[in-house]
Amino acid sequence: MSEQSPLELADGDPFGPHNLPYGVFTTADEPERRRLGVRIGNHVLDAGAAARALGSPYAGLLDQPHLGPLLAAGRSTWRDVRRALTAWVTVPAHRTAVEPLLHRLGDVTLHLPYEVADYVDFYASEHHATNVGRIFRPDGEPLTPNWKHLPIGYHGRAGTLVVSGTDVVRPSGQRKAPSDPAPVFGPSVKLDIEAEVGFLVGTPSELGSPVPLERFEDHVFGLFLLNDWSARDLQAWEYVPLGPFLGKSFATSVSPWVTPLEALEDARTAPPARDVPLLPYLDDSAEERPGGFDLHMAVAINGTVVAEPPFASMYWTAAQQLAHMTVNGASLRTGDVYASGTVSGPEKDQRGSLLELTWNGRDALELAEGKRTFLEDGDVVTMTAWAPGPDGVRVGLGEVTGRIVPSAR
Amino acid sequence: MSEQSPLELADGDPFGPHNLPYGVFTTADEPERRRLGVRIGNHVLDAGAAARALGSPYAGLLDQPHLGPLLAAGRSTWRDVRRALTAWVTVPAHRTAVEPLLHRLGDVTLHLPYEVADYVDFYASEHHATNVGRIFRPDGEPLTPNWKHLPIGYHGRAGTLVVSGTDVVRPSGQRKAPSDPAPVFGPSVKLDIEAEVGFLVGTPSELGSPVPLERFEDHVFGLFLLNDWSARDLQAWEYVPLGPFLGKSFATSVSPWVTPLEALEDARTAPPARDVPLLPYLDDSAEERPGGFDLHMAVAINGTVVAEPPFASMYWTAAQQLAHMTVNGASLRTGDVYASGTVSGPEKDQRGSLLELTWNGRDALELAEGKRTFLEDGDVVTMTAWAPGPDGVRVGLGEVTGRIVPSAR
Numbered sequence: 001m002s003e004q005s006p007l008e009l010a011d012g013d014p015f016g017p018h019n020l021p022y023g024v025f026t027t028a029d030e031p032e033r034r035r036l037g038v039r040i041g042n043h044v045l046d047a048g049a050a051a052r053a054l055g056s057p058y059a060g061l062l063d064q065p066h067l068g069p070l071l072a073a074g075r076s077t078w079r080d081v082r083r084a085l086t087a088w089v090t091v092p093a094h095r096t097a098v099e100p101l102l103h104r105l106g107d108v109t110l111h112l113p114y115e116v117a118d119y120v121d122f123y124a125s126e127h128h129a130t131n132v133g134r135i136f137r138p139d140g141e142p143l144t145p146n147w148k149h150l151p152i153g154y155h156g157r158a159g160t161l162v163v164s165g166t167d168v169v170r171p172s173g174q175r176k177a178p179s180d181p182a183p184v185f186g187p188s189v190k191l192d193i194e195a196e197v198g199f200l201v202g203t204p205s206e207l208g209s210p211v212p213l214e215r216f217e218d219h220v221f222g223l224f225l226l227n228d229w230s231a232r233d234l235q236a237w238e239y240v241p242l243g244p245f246l247g248k249s250f251a252t253s254v255s256p257w258v259t260p261l262e263a264l265e266d267a268r269t270a271p272p273a274r275d276v277p278l279l280p281y282l283d284d285s286a287e288e289r290p291g292g293f294d295l296h297m298a299v300a301i302n303g304t305v306v307a308e309p310p311f312a313s314m315y316w317t318a319a320q321q322l323a324h325m326t327v328n329g330a331s332l333r334t335g336d337v338y339a340s341g342t343v344s345g346p347e348k349d350q351r352g353s354l355l356e357l358t359w360n361g362r363d364a365l366e367l368a369e370g371k372r373t374f375l376e377d378g379d380v381v382t383m384t385a386w387a388p389g390p391d392g393v394r395v396g397l398g399e400v401t402g403r404i405v406p407s408a409r
Numbered sequence: 410m411s412e413q414s415p416l417e418l419a420d421g422d423p424f425g426p427h428n429l430p431y432g433v434f435t436t437a438d439e440p441e442r443r444r445l446g447v448r449i450g451n452h453v454l455d456a457g458a459a460a461r462a463l464g465s466p467y468a469g470l471l472d473q474p475h476l477g478p479l480l481a482a483g484r485s486t487w488r489d490v491r492r493a494l495t496a497w498v499t500v501p502a503h504r505t506a507v508e509p510l511l512h513r514l515g516d517v518t519l520h521l522p523y524e525v526a527d528y529v530d531f532y533a534s535e536h537h538a539t540n541v542g543r544i545f546r547p548d549g550e551p552l553t554p555n556w557k558h559l560p561i562g563y564h565g566r567a568g569t570l571v572v573s574g575t576d577v578v579r580p581s582g583q584r585k586a587p588s589d590p591a592p593v594f595g596p597s598v599k600l601d602i603e604a605e606v607g608f609l610v611g612t613p614s615e616l617g618s619p620v621p622l623e624r625f626e627d628h629v630f631g632l633f634l635l636n637d638w639s640a641r642d643l644q645a646w647e648y649v650p651l652g653p654f655l656g657k658s659f660a661t662s663v664s665p666w667v668t669p670l671e672a673l674e675d676a677r678t679a680p681p682a683r684d685v686p687l688l689p690y691l692d693d694s695a696e697e698r699p700g701g702f703d704l705h706m707a708v709a710i711n712g713t714v715v716a717e718p719p720f721a722s723m724y725w726t727a728a729q730q731l732a733h734m735t736v737n738g739a740s741l742r743t744g745d746v747y748a749s750g751t752v753s754g755p756e757k758d759q760r761g762s763l764l765e766l767t768w769n770g771r772d773a774l775e776l777a778e779g780k781r782t783f784l785e786d787g788d789v790v791t792m793t794a795w796a797p798g799p800d801g802v803r804v805g806l807g808e809v810t811g812r813i814v815p816s817a818r
Contacts, residue, residue, distance in 0.1 A: 118568045123651060144649050149592050150583055154651040155564035155658070159527045159742045160616065169617040171737035174559055174688065183558050185688045207569060207660070208578040208817055234737065240553050242532060242563040243652020246737040249564070251616070279583065279594045328580035328643065328655040329817075333568045408617055408738075 006043045006102045007089055014396030015039050017090050018389045020082065021257035021398055022047075022222070024066055024113040027103060034065035034111055039257055039398070040089050043102040050088050053097045058084060067114045067221075067258065071202035072334045075218050078202065082262055110256035112163040114200060117335035119161060119252070120325060121196075121228060122153040124316035126272070128344035131356040136236075148276045151316035151324050153338070156228075157249035161337065163256050164400040168229055170377060170407040171250040175233035187407035188231035190361070191375040194342040195299050195309050195352030195383050198226035199318050200258055201336035208329040213284055216291075216319035217261055219332060223293070223318070224255040225383045225400040226339050232355055232374070254337075257398025264395060267387035269294040269312050281327050282320050291317030295397065297343060297385040299352065301375075304367050309343035309352040311385070377406045415452045415511045416498055423805030424448050426499050427798045429491065430666035430807055431456075431631070433475055433522040436512060443474035443520055448666055448807070449498050452511040459497050462506045467493060476523045476630075476667065480611035481743045484627050487611065491671055519665035521572040523609060526742035528567040528661070529734060530605075530637060530750060531560050533725035535681070537753035540765040545645075557685045560725035560733050562747070565637075566658035570746065572665050573809040577638055579786060579816040580659040584642035596816035597640035599770070600784040603751040604708045604718050604761030604792050607635035608727050609667055610745035617738040622693055625700075625728035626670055628741060632702070632727070633664040634792045634809040635748050641764055641783070663746075666807025673804060676796035678703040678721050690736050691729050700726030704806065706752055706794040708761065710784075713776050718752035718761040720794070786815045 037044035048063030133142030176183040202221035235247025270290040295311035364371035382401040389395040446453035457472030542551030585592040611630035644656025679699040704720035773780035791810040798804040
């Protein structure tokens, strides 16, 4: 009886050789030895071991505990390494060498695959920003006057990006309802999610040198799903005038799998039409390739899908965000992460936060476990996504999941 | 003729053995070899070389290219290392070994002495926040309702902290005057300073574990001067609703010298009386030691002192900022930096920003070179400070300086 090779995937497997996302794993017998892995089907290829076994010139970049050296190597190397990896998992002659280096996904532990430098979060969905504006400023214009002129963003806490699967402790902090005479302290009662896409910077840039739109792919290595957990009650009381702080900084969960931009060639799509003229450094109307990505996201709470946000509906593209973030001369470092902001589409069931889905708690969601306005302890939130790939095959994005555990206080 | 020893300092030298700030330097003959140094008078002691020469058990922590290992070693080690350093520069028997390891300050290049993890900027001066409120919201309450209940802060860009002496390129970006029909792009026309004090975290903390007030000195290693360069025109257009971003992220200059908290025992002072009751995690009224630091700061433009901000007037203390920053469970990493926010005292000549000193450009300052509302290309801004030390001797803080160079665009 011959077992089927893990490299013989079912037709249309979203983690086929057209995808090959990168991650970092450990095995049960060597729990301290982090290694770069590449996902193929439901297995992880030990990329460094494969490079060594096959005598690849990229062994030095792949035989590493995190993605840093590969990220820093630059775009042409990313392309060459991807070409090599593709050969290793597809050329039959390599099978004998490669198969012993495959680990079942269920047998490994996945880790944060990069050292985060700076973390920036944007606010790039018009639907999301409009919904938030309507909820919090019902009598005013939903969008602030700057919104369509620049991609609004802010820096978040890089040190509390955690890998998918990490429990999220319900944060405590100050909140104050308008009717309260003074703020009260306690565990957040409005714990929320934000379904986002994160972008990982590989190639650094010099201080004082803006990165123009057309150099996006020279600097950004890949993307991944991100859940920007948000304590709405803490956020509401603290955020005027300097923006979100403790309402966000307790945890931001990221997928363990980074999908290279090269795997998403067929997912490029034009962003929505822009209503107002853009300054030249943001004007992407003459760009060779469309700046959007057609990612189909899904958000589930305890297994029930509550939203399917369409990333293609984002007003600002990742290239525009990068151009904006550096136009003042701010430098990029290898490991910088920036996130899209909550992805919400035009439809009610396309909204990427409970704030919007329940209209700030007014309209509870019906789950199998009962009604939900915001998250309860024990709730598990899982985000997944796919994108169109070559020949109608889907490109699967690695999921990001997290469980809420009670506040320690 | 016997030359005087560099270790024989004039009485009252603010960089005497009571001070001993840490830095990182290179010499002209080994420009790539970064080494830990300790300042004594106008010299830098090669701390690693001294540790090796004297057979110190701390050679492993001191013979390093940056402060990281020492920072991570924790408070009791910080104290022991400081005791050893004090002996090396004061005990006559060590003089023969130590003197050859002293470099004249003018002969070395100073570098950023730590790897910055996360960077947070607070807004802790009541006088500054009140002035800003009066300038931008003349018809409203100057302070937002949350201001006296929590130390307002936000995350800044860790990757653009630069060491004193680094030129600051005037940033470009979007600005829009209320009368402009649309934003315009160009070099900032309201480039400003913010005189601040930065705090450097040594001991990390676990995700989910707040750091209470009384553990401030277990986690924070020392402090230093910081200039939070600010493009007011960029900031004004971008900052609603998510806070400052490009108006700040182009550069933040820090002193190359980190003064250990232990050198500032005599500078501890009570913060101003608090007007509103504080929640228990911020209430420092029962703390053993006062939370303020009596730092006397001075800001000079092209050599003319334009302000003398008193750090003792800060409403929120560094211990309160640390307790607040972590109360939601956010973890600390070695190398986290957090800054006080602009230091402004009650008097006009104690204001730590040009925004306040010129009342947003209304009242120009008279310098030798002519009038100034905001900074012009070529201007050099230098911040210095001292604190009371033992027996009436001053503790000098290392200066932070930077020159404005024209926008590259």
